[in-house]
Amino acid sequence: xxxxxxxxxxxxxxxxxxxxxxxxxxxxxxxxxxxxxxxxxxxxxxxxxxxxxxxxxxxxxxxxxxxxxxxxxxxxxxxxxxxxxxxxxxxxxxxxxxxxxxxxxxxxxxxxxxxxxxxxxxxxxxxxxxxxxxxxxxxxxxxxxxxxxxxxxxxxxxxxxxxxxx
Amino acid sequence: xxxxxxxxxxxxxxxxxxxxxxxxxxxxxxxxxxxxxxxxxxxxxxxxxxxxxxxxxxxxxxxxxxxxxxxxxxxxxxxxxxxxxxxxxxxxxxxxxxxxxxxxxxxxxxxxxxxxxxxxxxxxxxxxxxxxxxxxxxxxxxxxxxxxxxxxxxxxxxxxxxxxxxxxxxxxxxxxxxxxxxxxxxxxxxxxxxxxxxxxxxxxxxxxxxxxxxxxxxxxxxxxxxxxxxxxxxxxxxxxxxxxxxxxxxxxxxxxxxxxxxxxxxxxxxxxxxxxxxxxxxxxxxxxxxxxxxxxxxxxxxxxxxxxxxxxxxxxxxxxxxxxxxxxxxxxxxxxxxxxxxxxxxxxxxxxxxxxxxxxxxxxxxxxxxxxxxxxxxxxxxxxxxxxxxxxxxxxxxxxxxxxxxxxxxxxxxxxxxxxxxxxxxxxxxxxxxxxxxxxxxxxxxxxxxxxxx
Numbered sequence: 001x002x003x004x005x006x007x008x009x010x011x012x013x014x015x016x017x018x019x020x021x022x023x024x025x026x027x028x029x030x031x032x033x034x035x036x037x038x039x040x041x042x043x044x045x046x047x048x049x050x051x052x053x054x055x056x057x058x059x060x061x062x063x064x065x066x067x068x069x070x071x072x073x074x075x076x077x078x079x080x081x082x083x084x085x086x087x088x089x090x091x092x093x094x095x096x097x098x099x100x101x102x103x104x105x106x107x108x109x110x111x112x113x114x115x116x117x118x119x120x121x122x123x124x125x126x127x128x129x130x131x132x133x134x135x136x137x138x139x140x141x142x143x144x145x146x147x148x149x150x151x152x153x154x155x156x157x158x159x160x161x162x163x164x165x166x
Numbered sequence: 167x168x169x170x171x172x173x174x175x176x177x178x179x180x181x182x183x184x185x186x187x188x189x190x191x192x193x194x195x196x197x198x199x200x201x202x203x204x205x206x207x208x209x210x211x212x213x214x215x216x217x218x219x220x221x222x223x224x225x226x227x228x229x230x231x232x233x234x235x236x237x238x239x240x241x242x243x244x245x246x247x248x249x250x251x252x253x254x255x256x257x258x259x260x261x262x263x264x265x266x267x268x269x270x271x272x273x274x275x276x277x278x279x280x281x282x283x284x285x286x287x288x289x290x291x292x293x294x295x296x297x298x299x300x301x302x303x304x305x306x307x308x309x310x311x312x313x314x315x316x317x318x319x320x321x322x323x324x325x326x327x328x329x330x331x332x333x334x335x336x337x338x339x340x341x342x343x344x345x346x347x348x349x350x351x352x353x354x355x356x357x358x359x360x361x362x363x364x365x366x367x368x369x370x371x372x373x374x375x376x377x378x379x380x381x382x383x384x385x386x387x388x389x390x391x392x393x394x395x396x397x398x399x400x401x402x403x404x405x406x407x408x409x410x411x412x413x414x415x416x417x418x419x420x421x422x423x424x425x426x427x428x429x430x431x432x433x434x435x436x437x438x439x440x441x442x443x444x445x446x447x448x449x450x451x452x453x454x455x456x457x458x459x460x461x462x463x464x465x466x467x468x469x470x471x472x473x474x475x476x477x478x479x480x481x482x483x484x485x486x487x488x489x490x491x492x493x494x495x496x497x498x499x500x501x502x503x504x505x506x507x508x509x510x511x512x513x514x515x516x517x518x519x520x521x522x523x524x525x526x527x528x529x530x531x532x533x534x535x536x537x538x539x540x541x542x543x544x545x546x547x548x549x550x551x552x553x554x555x556x557x558x559x560x561x562x563x564x565x566x567x568x569x570x571x572x573x574x575x576x577x578x579x580x581x582x583x584x585x586x587x588x589x590x591x592x593x594x595x596x597x598x599x600x601x602x603x604x605x606x607x608x609x610x611x612x613x614x615x616x617x618x619x620x
Contacts, residue, residue, distance in 0.1 A: 009207055010498030014523055016200055017530040020255075024193075024248065024537060120550045127550055132306035146244070146613055147550050 070152045072126065072165035080161030081108050089165075095119040097158065098131075111135045111159025117144070126150045126165060135159055186247055187239050193251035194235055198228045201258030204499055208266040211500025212273075223265050226285050227258060230292035237296040241303075242612035246545055249611075252538045253589055253604050257288050257597070259531065260590030262499060263511070263518055270505035280511050280592040287594040291601040298605035305609045309553045312365025319358035320401075322351035327408045339409045340584065352414050353599035356421065357606070360560035363422060367429035368553045374430045398422045399442050403450075410456055412447070413571055413583025419443055420567045425560050457581075464581040481508045485517035485576055489528075496524025512591040513584065516576045532573070535588075539566040542607050549614040558610050561603045 073090040077083050087105055089095060095104040098116035107116070113133040120127045129147040130137040137144045138157040150156070155164045205220045231254045238245055265281040272279070302308075308315070326332045326339045333341035333348055341348045367374070398419065405415045423439040451461040456477070463472045463479035467486070472479040484507040491502060504510045504518030511518075520528040542562020546555045565588050572587045574580035586596040 006211060006498060006501070009210060010501065011495060013203055013207055013499065014495055014527045014530065016203060017523075017527060020196060020200060021530055021533045021537070024252075027189075028248070028537075028540075118551070122550060129550055131551075132304050132309070 071124070072152075074166050075105060075163050076166050078155065078162045078164060080159075082161070086166075093121045098133075105163075107158055107161050109159040109161045112161070116158055119150075120147075122149075128156060133158075187235070187243060190235060190238070190247035190250060193247070194231055194254065197251045197255045197258065198224075198231070200255060201228070201262065204259055204262035205265065207499040208262055208269070209500075211498055212266065212269045223261055223281060223285055224258075227254070227261065227288045227292070230289040234292050234296045234299070237299050238608065242299055242608055244614075245299075245608040245612040246541050248541050249538065249604055249608060252534055252541070253601070254292075255534055256531070256538075256589035259519070260515060260587075260592075261285060261288065263504075263515055263522070263590070264592050266500055266522070267505055267511050267518065269500075274505075283594075284592050284597075287597050290594070291597040294598055295601040295605035298602055299609055302606070302609055305557070305606060305613065306551070306553065308361050308557070309365050309368070312362050315358045315365065316362035319355040319362060322355040322358070323405060324408075325351045334410075340411055340414065350593075350595035352409075353595040354602075356417065356564050357561070357599060357602060359418060359421060360425070360557060360564060363425040364553055364556040364560055367425055367556055371429040371552075374426070374432075399439075399446065403446055407454075410454075411584045412450070412457055412460065412581065413575075413585035416443070416447075416571055416583065417564070417567055417585060421560060421564055424563045424567075425556060428559050429556055460581040460583075464578065467578060481514065482576075482578055482582060484508070485514050485520075486578060488517050488521035489577075492521035492524045492528075494525045496520075496522050496527050498522060512586060512593055513572070513582075514576055515587050515590045515592075516573055519590075520576075532569075535565070535569050539563075539569075542566075545607055545611040545614065549610060554610045554613065558607060561607055565600065565603060 073088065075087040075089055075095075077085050077087075092104070096115060096118055097103055097105040097107060098114050099107055099109065099112040100114035103115065105119075111134075113131070113135070115131050116133040117128060117130045117137040120129065127147045127149055128137065128139055128144055130144045135158075139148050139150065140154050141157075150165055153164065155162050202220070202224050205223055206216055209216050209220060231250065234250055238250070261281060261284055264284050268279050268281045271277075325342050328342070331342045332339060333343045335341055335348075340350050340352055342351055343349060401418070403415065405411070405418065419439070420443075423436055423443075426435045426439075427433075447457075450457045452458065459475065459477055462469075463475075463482060466472055467479035467482045469479075473483060474480070488502065488504055488507055491497065496502070499522045502518075502521040504521050507514045507517055516528065516531070519531055523530070539562050542558055542565070546558035546562065549555050549558060568585050568588050571580065571583055572585050575582040575585075586593055588596065588600045
């Protein structure tokens with residue numbers, strides 16, 4: 001093989017490595033700056049969302065008034081031993097749910113684990129995550145395996161206890 | 167209406183791309199191509215022709231990577247799409263370089279061949295990673311047994327010091343082995359330690375970060391909360407004494423510092439930890455002969471007495487000459503003389519890369535590592551659960567710190583230590599451990615929130 005060809009192969013290989021890296025960078029650039037871009041677009045479109053009649057339907061289907069954000073201030077216990085009580089969650093960002101006394105939301109239920117699941121405020125949404133409990137956490141009847149966002153009126157069930165965010 | 171679809175479509179697209187399995191498949195094909203290119207270049211330069219031997223070094227890892235990809239498609243659809251291709255790229259480049267060193271060894275009549283083993287070990291490590299992804303459906307299981315993980319890590323660390331099975335290679339007591347088979351328990355211990363720290367700190371972080379008195383500009387924790395850090399400092403010095411290995415003890419202590427800093431956000435731990443580490447290293451360099459020699463070789467590699475000493479700076483100087491010979495674009499794979507550096511296939515593989523791919527190529531490799539660690543930190547950052555966040559930080563930092571210590575050793579920036587270059591260096595324990603780290607990070611990434619459509 002000629003010197004020139006080997007030289008081209010040599011340059012070519014390093015070039016291919018860099019092309020690979022740069023194209024990966026161009027993909028994850030969106031990942032690096034993505035959030036800012038999204039929020040800007042969302043803000044520009046927010047007035048259009050609130051005012052546009054055609055969009056109102058899709059927003060209303062979530063059970064909300066135009067432009068209102070679901071911002072629950074308490075947990076209302078629906079069934080179980082503590083049924084009828086409610087827990088204030090305004091200002092909280094993270095709630096540990098379980099049978100253990102150190103939990104923010106203590107559930108006296110034989111089917112609940114000590115640290116059963118967790119509610120985390122991510123942005124404006126409350127997100128429910130199961131902490132690998134023995135008997136599982138159910139959101140609207142479906143078992144929570146990966147963290148799930150809680151919508152208005154969604155009921156959470158742990159053992160025989162159910163509650164919702166209001 | 168078009169506005170709405172735009173606002174929903176763009177975030178979907180941005181989130182979807184790095185996590186899509188199809189994207190991962192495209193990258194895997196691309197990386198397989200780069201790896202084939204590397205092997206072809208080695209053959210063209212060394213043998214002046216291409217032969218089918220290449221397939222043996224290329225196909226098995228490619229198939230194993232395909233299997234991991236398949237398992238991810240079936241069992242972890244939402245996992246990060248960049249980690250597998252990046253790790254596979256590093257692994258493939260490592261195999262190409264080890265194959266190249268083997269060809270040089272054969273041509274001078276030597277018998278120390280590593281590439282064949284490396285190919286099968288790579289396949290084994292990738293399959294282990296696939297099994298971990300498959301069998302650990304929820305990594306939060308790991309949270310239940312932090313002390314068990316910690317105890318097992320200590321046990322594994324002590325194992326090489328045990329009689330009969332313990333082995334000392336190149337002056338460091340890091341191996342256990344029976345006959346031909348040998349294994350570095352410390353590699354597995356680093357994963358267990360990350361699990362232990364994550365589990366321990368997630369329950370103790372409030373005490374460690376809130377309580378304490380203010381002194382000057384930083385908050386000093388109570389004396390009894392200092393217990394763990396002192397204990398670990400002592401333990402890593404113990405490792406240094408027992409196993410005669412500076413790198414491992416820096417790795418464990420660095421891992422602990424990063425995780426405690428991440429958990430508490432207190433600069434005090436980093437400041438105190440670094441001071442303790444530097445003091446410990448300086449004292450060790452006076453007290454222990456072998457550490458002292460490493461320091462001398464690092465401070466003045468070109469001095470005749472260091473260059474000629476047994477275990478002196480000969481290796482480092484060869485590496486520096488090699489990288490100088492490589493210049494900016496390198497001699498091309500197969501064009502240089504990396505075989506002149508002792509242990510070029512394991513500890514000094516980065517120097518071999520630096521010679522044959524040049525500054526440009528070495529920086530490309532470092533960029534690949536950077537991307538890999540960045541993806542790990544990103545996984546940590548986007549996870550809603552504290553334990554997972556800490557574990558992901560710890561695991562990705564293990565790869566990052568290990569690379570930093572090795573690369574600085576090879577370049578003469580820090581004293582040379584006995585850590586392996588993740589994914590590249592010849593050696594099974596390190597490959598398996600690093601692939602398990604990738605598997606755990608993929609598992610954590612799959613369980614995090616930003617899954618499209620969920």
